[in-house]
Amino acid sequence: MDRRKSIQTIIMGAGASALMFHGCKTDTDMDVPVASDNNAYFGRTPEELERIEKLKAIQLFNEHEMETITLLSTIILPPKEPHGGPIEAEVPEFIEFIAKDIPELELTLKGGLMWLDHQCNVLFDQEFKTASVDQQKQILDTIAFQDVEIPLDEQPLEIQFFALMRNLTVTGYYTSKVGIADLGYKGNQPNIWDGVPQDVLDQHGVAYDPEWIAKCVDQSKRNEIAEWDENGNLLT
Amino acid sequence: MQIKEAPELYDVIIVGSGAGGGMATKQLADAGLNVAVVEAGPFFDPADPKTMTQLKWPYESPNRGAGTTRAFGGWDMAYGGWEIEGEPYTHEPGTKFDWFRSHMLGGRTNHWGRISLRFGPKDFKGKTRDGHGDDWPIGYEDVKPYYDKVDKLIGVYGTNEGLENDPDGFFLPPPKPRLHELFYINGAQKSGVPVIPGRLSMLTKRINKDRGVCFYCGQCSRSCSVYADFSSGSCLIFPAQKSGGKVKIYVNSVVREVTTNAEGKATGVSYVSKDDLKEYKLKGRVVILAASACSSARILLNSKSKQHPNGLGNSSDHVGRYLHDSTGASRAAFVPALMNRKVSYNEDGTGGMHVYSPWWGDNSKLDFPRGYHIEVGGGMRQPNYGFGFNANEFNKFFGLNVGGYGDVLRDDVKKYYGSVVHMAGRGESIARKENYCEIDPTTVDKFGIPVLKFNYRWSDLEVKQAKHMQDTFEEIIHNMGGEPLGDKPSADIDYGLLAPGRIIHEVGTTRMGDDPKTSVTNKFNQLHDVDNVFIVDAGPFTSQADKNCTWTILALSWRASDYIIEQLKQQNL
Numbered sequence: 143m144d145r146r147k148s149i150q151t152i153i154m155g156a157g158a159s160a161l162m163f164h165g166c167k168t169d170t171d172m173d174v175p176v177a178s179d180n181n182a183y184f185g186r187t188p189e190e191l192e193r194i195e196k197l198k199a200i201q202l203f204n205e206h207e208m209e210t211i212t213l214l215s216t217i218i219l220p221p222k223e224p225h226g227g228p229i230e231a232e233v234p235e236f237i238e239f240i241a242k243d244i245p246e247l248e249l250t251l252k253g254g255l256m257w258l259d260h261q262c263n264v265l266f267d268q269e270f271k272t273a274s275v276d277q278q279k280q281i282l283d284t285i286a287f288q289d290v291e292i293p294l295d296e297q298p299l300e301i302q303f304f305a306l307m308r309n310l311t312v313t314g315y316y317t318s319k320v321g322i323a324d325l326g327y328k329g330n331q332p333n334i335w336d337g338v339p340q341d342v343l344d345q346h347g348v349a350y351d352p353e354w355i356a357k358c359v360d361q362s363k364r365n366e367i368a369e370w371d372e373n374g375n376l377l378t
Numbered sequence: 379m380q381i382k383e384a385p386e387l388y389d390v391i392i393v394g395s396g397a398g399g400g401m402a403t404k405q406l407a408d409a410g411l412n413v414a415v416v417e418a419g420p421f422f423d424p425a426d427p428k429t430m431t432q433l434k435w436p437y438e439s440p441n442r443g444a445g446t447t448r449a450f451g452g453w454d455m456a457y458g459g460w461e462i463e464g465e466p467y468t469h470e471p472g473t474k475f476d477w478f479r480s481h482m483l484g485g486r487t488n489h490w491g492r493i494s495l496r497f498g499p500k501d502f503k504g505k506t507r508d509g510h511g512d513d514w515p516i517g518y519e520d521v522k523p524y525y526d527k528v529d530k531l532i533g534v535y536g537t538n539e540g541l542e543n544d545p546d547g548f549f550l551p552p553p554k555p556r557l558h559e560l561f562y563i564n565g566a567q568k569s570g571v572p573v574i575p576g577r578l579s580m581l582t583k584r585i586n587k588d589r590g591v592c593f594y595c596g597q598c599s600r601s602c603s604v605y606a607d608f609s610s611g612s613c614l615i616f617p618a619q620k621s622g623g624k625v626k627i628y629v630n631s632v633v634r635e636v637t638t639n640a641e642g643k644a645t646g647v648s649y650v651s652k653d654d655l656k657e658y659k660l661k662g663r664v665v666i667l668a669a670s671a672c673s674s675a676r677i678l679l680n681s682k683s684k685q686h687p688n689g690l691g692n693s694s695d696h697v698g699r700y701l702h703d704s705t706g707a708s709r710a711a712f713v714p715a716l717m718n719r720k721v722s723y724n725e726d727g728t729g730g731m732h733v734y735s736p737w738w739g740d741n742s743k744l745d746f747p748r749g750y751h752i753e754v755g756g757g758m759r760q761p762n763y764g765f766g767f768n769a770n771e772f773n774k775f776f777g778l779n780v781g782g783y784g785d786v787l788r789d790d791v792k793k794y795y796g797s798v799v800h801m802a803g804r805g806e807s808i809a810r811k812e813n814y815c816e817i818d819p820t821t822v823d824k825f826g827i828p829v830l831k832f833n834y835r836w837s838d839l840e841v842k843q844a845k846h847m848q849d850t851f852e853e854i855i856h857n858m859g860g861e862p863l864g865d866k867p868s869a870d871i872d873y874g875l876l877a878p879g880r881i882i883h884e885v886g887t888t889r890m891g892d893d894p895k896t897s898v899t900n901k902f903n904q905l906h907d908v909d910n911v912f913i914v915d916a917g918p919f920t921s922q923a924d925k926n927c928t929w930t931i932l933a934l935s936w937r938a939s940d941y942i943i944e945q946l947k948q949q950n951l
Binding site for chain 1: 420425427428429430431432433434435436437438439440441442443444446447453457526530533535537538546547548549550551552553554555556557560561563564575582583584585586587590591593594595596597600603604606715716719720721722723724725726727728758759760761762763764765766767768769771774779780781782783784785787788791792795
């Protein structure tokens with residue numbers, strides 16, 4: 143395979159470090175993909191790329207709406223060191239895009255933003271974004287806690303709106319570089335799975351069955367070509 | 379408009395490049411035959427950085443991996459889906475069938491779950507077993523040598539357990555269970571549900587010098603760029619080309635029909651090129667359809683001629699009939715013992731389950747025939763669009779407020795990360811003559827080709843199976859100390875039994891049998907009516923088992939290919 147490259151050192155998870163302790167050096171020979179030199183593709187088909195460009199050319203939320211979305215996202219998930227918040231995670235840009243990508247979201251978002259300003263005008267004679275933090279929270283507290291016994295789509299629009307904004311903010315943050323760092327997710331990189339670390343097994347009160355584990359892959363032999371006897375017993 | 383005919387006479391024309399077409403390509407090209415592969419979609423190589431989605435991060439896409447253009451999420455490697463623009467299908471009112479198509483080199487093998495289960499001895503003899511459906515004209519002993527060869531050629535992890543109807547094979551060693559899988563093992567075993575290591579076609583160990591070894595990113599659905607999972611292009615078609623085989627691939631070519639001569643024998647295929655929307659013809663001595671069970675049936679039904687007025691191979695009027703999919707129902711649970719997890723390690727593992735439950739039931743004590751296996755999912759997965767939705771919904775199990783805003787949401791996300799376990803049952807439905815697809819003469823696709831109309835209803839037997847699944851899931855959830863999510867699917871929604879087609883194991887449309895009056899193909903996947911036409915997708919399945927169909931497609935395609943080579947040698951075709 144031309145596109146394959148072998149690397150000697152990789153960042154390994156805790157499960158694999160135990161292996162390195164027991165194993166030999168060649169265990170770390172791995173076939174890993176070569177990154178694209180043009181990240182603009184991110185694996186899209188030409189039709190998908192065209193669609194994305196079309197959506198990007200449309201401006202769905204006006205400046206005022208974007209300011210309100212930005213403000214609201216940072217109230218929902220306030221920035222926190224060292225991994226920032228919705229702005230560093232480009233949550234407002236993501237919300238602008240996703241509401242075009244999934245058009246069913248648009249009305250709930252636009253209608254909800256209008257409701258926020260209307261409610262704020264009625265109560266405090268000003269737009270939501272210019273109200274004081276206390277005033278903003280006073281309004282949000284009326285819509286931020288949904289009744290779990292009633293399906294969301296049967297609850298008032300403003301409650302649906304807030305639930306949607308919260309979902310989009312949280313998902314937008316935790317799918318960003320800073321959010322994934324905040325979560326601590328260790329995957330999406332080449333590694334060698336060799337089971338759950340002992341301290342994690344202990345924490346959750348479970349253990350591996352030795353008989354089961356005896357059947358599992360011996361990662362120190364992963365690069366030896368498989369051979370079997372005529373009964374299907376692995377020899378290598 | 380004049381139809382353009384290529385001058386070359388191929389030994390074999392293969393329509394479709396998924397599991398069945400890929401295997402036929404490999405075997406026939408290796409045997410020195412001159413092969414044309416006709417694929418409706420574009421060229422695709424999992425190793426091409428331009429199309430690759432493996433190891434992408436959600437933030438590389440503006441929609442963070444949402445499944446807007448790909449049904450199983452933005453990174454999934456199936457071009458197509460349940461609905462394809464300009465390529466409709468219709469239904470008999472009151473019936474359901476959802477049809478998943480993927481048009482690209484390698485077809486649906488680029489994204490499939492890689493669950494690779496052999497059918498067992500009982501699975502080939504359904505009628506003998508319980509009176510339902512029909513027996514296959516072949517038995518496990520006929521297919522076993524080919525399963526063995528497929529195991530060794532393609533690679534599948536698993537273990538020899540000596541189970542009667544889940545046969546042993548030539549397995550690569552399985553990966554160790556993940557944390558939630560240990561909970562599942564304990565929960566299932568408490569209820570007497572057996573759990574064994576999963577059987578999936580991913581290389582936990584090297585099988586040859588051309589393919590890489592799994593590096594555990596958990597993303598087989600994105601198609602592996604180092605060829606460590608089974609995809610038809612990377613494991614069958616490219617190797618066939620590399621070893622010097624004569625394989626000409628026609629991409630973006632939608633086959634309209636199989637052409638025939640005055641004697642009624644096949645002479646080749648006609649196709650519409652997506653590039654210029656013109657019609658072309660290819661000539662071949664043998665035509666092999668591997669376009670997927672329903673697409674191949676459609677091609678046959680659209681191949682009407684003076685000699686075959688009812689469509690090719692359809693003198694029995696059985697083409698399209700006995701369409702059946704696996705049953706499927708699922709349930710998810712929140713498991714409090716899986717809260718507050720350490721994120722100190724990478725839990726991606728292989729792109730699928732490390733453990734599963736083969737069918738264990740005794741049908742003499744049950745109100746439905748056949749069975750199902752249980753697939754299990756969960757773990758600390760890569761966040762993508764939808765991650766963190768209803769971040770603290772599980773607060774309700776502790777009497778705490780749901781919703782809110784502020785720093786607490788960060789804690790909630792982490793507290794519940796990886797605490798959900800999913801179970802999915804995949805079972806055997808009974809093949810029925812009344813469930814079928816046919817041509818809808820009122821509708822054509824954008825290439826002017828008449829489309830399929832589906833007529834499919836589940837029976838009580840499948841519904842009862844789904845009920846049993848739900849009861850089992852609830853018991854296992856209880857054993858895990860978990861809280862089932864959502865209401866238990868009730869009778870009015872068939873206990874959560876998904877619409878036919880949803881499991882994407884559709885088979886049976888050109889079923890094999892010894893009697894040409896009640897079957898379309900013989901036991902070598904050859905049309906009864908026309909000896910130089912073969913079907914090597916899941917169409918010839920007399921019955922589906924409670925197993926996924928791919929490993930059997932591969933084995934039968936290899937077996938049919940051997941037969942074709944032999945027949946050509948004897949100049950019988």
